[in-house]
Amino acid sequence: MFYFALAALAAHTFLVSIPARVFFIYAHQENNVSFENLNLHPAIIKAINELGYTQPTPIQQQAIPELIAGHDLMASAQTGTGKTAAFMLPALNRLATPAKIPGRGPRILVLTPTRELALQVSDATTKYGKYLSRVKVVSILGGMSYLLQNKLLSQHVDILVATPGRLIDHIQRGRIDFSRLEMLVLDEADRMLDMGFVQDVESIASFTPAHRQTLLFSATLDSTIDKIAARLLRSPKRIQVATQRAKLENIEQRLHYVDDLSHKNRLLEHLLRDQTLKQAIVFTATKRDADDLADDLAAQGHVVGALHGDMSQRERTRTLTKLRNGRLRILVATDVAARGIDVADITHVINFDLPKFAEDYVHRIGRTGRAGASGIAVSFASGKDSISLKRIERFTGQRITPSIIPGMEPKYKPRFGQNDEKSRRPPQVAHKRNRAWSPNERSPFNHTDTKKSQPARFGRSTPNDNTDNRKRSLGRSSQFNNTRVYAEPGN
Structure with missing residues (x-):
């Protein structure tokens, strides 16, 4: 009896020590779970059945019920695990009910780091919402005509998929109304941070309603992601379906x-x-x-x-x-x-x-x-x-x-x-400090010795290429020198 009471006290102490704002959910695959069990709208079920989706992936099993329940969410999932459907299916499920606030602005906003990912999300959304009535999906990306984007934003929009830089431009020009926004999705959040979009993301979030539902999907959930989540999410559920060490068996x-x-x-x-x-x-x-x-x-x-x-x-x-x-x-x-x-x-x-x-x-x-x-x-x-x-x-x-x-x-x-x-392990060399080194030898303790010039790295441009402009020099490979490589722009 004494040991039972001691175990109960230890368990209570452990539970109390968990921060109140975060709940941990460990995803697992259950063979008897189907999309019909996830309380999705029949029109969505019909569309995904046509796409050949028979059973939800672990991230979909765990994320969809939490999102339909209205919780904020932090999720870690590697590429190829079905995370787009994990956040877009419940987003479309929300659109199956009428908006509480009238207007033409988007009810769902998805931020992605690159144009390619934005187009992929838009394409998938169109397929998933095929049988929902009047669901308008708009993509706002760098490299597209402003005239076309202005025309799209002046019309009714349900789901807006955007890269941060271009979206900031439209927000600053007052072309987007977020008054009826219900859900903000940060897709590939770790990549957006790597590409320097953290300030843009926080700025965009500041223009959205405080009562919105916020979702953060990332390949990894580290301390940097946790800091961003603490500023943008409210008591989020936390789902982790993949470790940082991807198995890649196939x-x-x-x-x-x-x-x-x-x-x-x-x-x-x-x-x-x-x-x-x-x-x-x-x-x-x-x-x-x-x-x-x-x-x-x-x-x-x-x-x-x-x-x-x-x-x-x-x-x-x-x-x-x-x-x-x-x-x-x-x-x-x-x-x-x-x-x-x-x-x-x-x-x-x-x-x-x-x-x-x-x-x-x-x-x-x-x-x-x-x-x-x-x-x-x-x-x-x-x-x-x-x-x-x-x-x-x-x-x-x-x-x-x-x-x-x-x-x-x-x-x-x-x-x-x-x-x-x-x-x-590198070979260990024992040096005797009392040894006298000849002028033709290089002492391992003399760090000022003149080294022979290193051969130029092989590649399509060398570090001494003075004909390159600054833009190209910032993008050179660091494989064979110490030149810093900057991330590709997403928009």
């Missing part, structure tokens, strides 16, 4: 060490000639590299297109349409394409340049292996990529085994190429 990951640009190009050409490759995305570090590489591949006879932030919205939409229709076999892209592209026929993802952040690696390779299919992810790495590789392996919890193509073996030998942890 994606075969390969690694090829490279010596120089010529070696890298020869490896790429070999991979692209693979008959099993149906469609591929090749990721580069900069916009300039994407254009140059696409031109080189086109000259070699490949059906290829480029996608990056400097392209107009019309060009980007045309390129993505060709990719989805199968008229492009290869897409060369920057990280602007790492999220928001869902094409089932992409069999290969090739990291021509490794990403700056380990999280972006997961989003890049997540473009293949969609909807349960298998995929192949290939990464090129030089001797200076060892730190990036370690970060990626630590983040995914998986070791990427180096591969060799006969006849294209690298001259570079990675220092930590063995599987055992002991061999991965």
